[in-house]
Amino acid sequence: MPVLVLRLARFRNYEALEVALHPRLNLFLGANAQGKTNILEALYCLSTTRSFRAAADEEMIRFGVDACAVEADTGSSKGRETLRLEFARGRGKTLTIDGKRQKKLSSLLGRLPAVVFSPDDLFLVKGAPLLRRRLLDVTLLQMDPVYLAHLQQYERSLKQRNALLKSRVPGLEAQLPVWDEALAVHGTALMMRRMDLSENFSSRAGKALEDLTGGLEKFEVAYDPDVKPGSGEDETRETIKAALLKFRREETMRGMTLTGPHRDDVKLTLNGRPLRKYGSQGQMRTGALALKLAQLEILASKCSEPPLVLFDDVMAELDARRQAFFLERLKKGGQALLTGTSEADFAGARGEARVFRVQGGEVTLESNGP
Numbered sequence: 001m002p003v004l005v006l007r008l009a010r011f012r013n014y015e016a017l018e019v020a021l022h023p024r025l026n027l028f029l030g031a032n033a034q035g036k037t038n039i040l041e042a043l044y045c046l047s048t049t050r051s052f053r054a055a056a057d058e059e060m061i062r063f064g065v066d067a068c069a070v071e072a073d074t075g076s077s078k079g080r081e082t083l084r085l086e087f088a089r090g091r092g093k094t095l096t097i098d099g100k101r102q103k104k105l106s107s108l109l110g111r112l113p114a115v116v117f118s119p120d121d122l123f124l125v126k127g128a129p130l131l132r133r134r135l136l137d138v139t140l141l142q143m144d145p146v147y148l149a150h151l152q153q154y155e156r157s158l159k160q161r162n163a164l165l166k167s168r169v170p171g172l173e174a175q176l177p178v179w180d181e182a183l184a185v186h187g188t189a190l191m192m193r194r195m196d197l198s199e200n201f202s203s204r205a206g207k208a209l210e211d212l213t214g215g216l217e218k219f220e221v222a223y224d225p226d227v228k229p230g231s232g233e234d235e236t237r238e239t240i241k242a243a244l245l246k247f248r249r250e251e252t253m254r255g256m257t258l259t260g261p262h263r264d265d266v267k268l269t270l271n272g273r274p275l276r277k278y279g280s281q282g283q284m285r286t287g288a289l290a291l292k293l294a295q296l297e298i299l300a301s302k303c304s305e306p307p308l309v310l311f312d313d314v315m316a317e318l319d320a321r322r323q324a325f326f327l328e329r330l331k332k333g334g335q336a337l338l339t340g341t342s343e344a345d346f347a348g349a350r351g352e353a354r355v356f357r358v359q360g361g362e363v364t365l366e367s368n369g370p
Helices: 036-048 119-126 129-143 145-167 172-213 233-246 248-254 281-302 320-330
Strands: 003-011 014-020 025-029 067-076 079-088 092-097 114-117 219-224 265-270 308-312 336-340 354-359 362-367
Touching: 003 036, 014 036, 025 036, 036 067, 036 079, 036 114, 036 129, 036 308, 036 336, 114 281, 119 129, 119 281, 129 145, 129 172, 129 265, 129 281, 145 172, 145 248, 172 219, 172 233, 172 248, 172 281, 172 320, 219 281, 233 248, 265 281, 281 320, 308 320
Parallel strands: 025 336, 025 354, 114 308, 308 336
Antiparallel strands: 003 014, 003 067, 067 079, 079 092, 219 265, 354 362
16 A cells, blocks of 8 residues: 655654655655654554654654654545644543544554665664564564464453552562563464474575575574464473462562563574674675565565565665665665665666655655656
8 A cells, every 4th residue: 555645744853744655656855954864753653553763763853842743644445544743742542534533543554564775673682582582573564463462361460460569569479470471472472473484484494595695694683582382382381380380479579470471582693603793794784684574474464455665775885786775675665765875776766666865854856766
């Protein structure tokens, strides 16, 4: 479902912006810190309800004002639709679709699936487990509405259980089994889906990296759960409860839940060795991009609409062969927006794209494209 028109109001460095996008390929060129990434961030918010780089929503609100908005007219074979997401300081987010306020922000998920490539993707490999869990979660949230319900219930139960552990109230031991059961039920649902998705990631990312290196390197992705799953859902639920019971004494002393799916990781290996420990900077970069290409293919196969591809200032870090490879793979998605500082990085794509120049929060059209 391509974005036909994007509008921003008081978002980051944009007081107001309205830009008509090409249904296939769009290039945004300009120096650093001019607002290119902000455009991609806005679209990612319309896909997932959150930023791919801001720690807090309020960071996206223009300095000196209390609210901002992102709005897009989208089009598909089913017709045209207007999505609008508003952020207000101290009041959270509001979603409207075709002018009708939605009770749940989750109404947005799956409408505009998206994959973002950014220089920070290197941390997928060498960063904390949270980033690798988030890759699985964000992918699942866009294609499986049931996963969202389980994730929300798990996080709420975890928060309540941790609060209980910190309180050290009399009779604490008798209250914990209720929360153990909730974590086991919803945690099992998370684990089963994460495990299946990791296998899908491994085959697709492995193939991408094999194609890129001519078969010289073997890339594998493996789910690394904090609690080893059982042979089925029932056994896995009991395994989680047993693990929580095992840590009971230490948890009551430390005031926090020490085991469960909120501590899962994903193992990334290259030629049988941990990529984060033994890979070069270039190998880690290529591995991270292979993961994102796998995410693109998975969403393209599972979602009703082709995913939006947001490629933020990554081309300059790739040699000519890798640039050509990734531009070709991007065609497996839907509409694409690419940012960069140099036109030379997009020599192979400029003739196929609508080109914009970004400077100081102003966007001007340079070429309308095919």
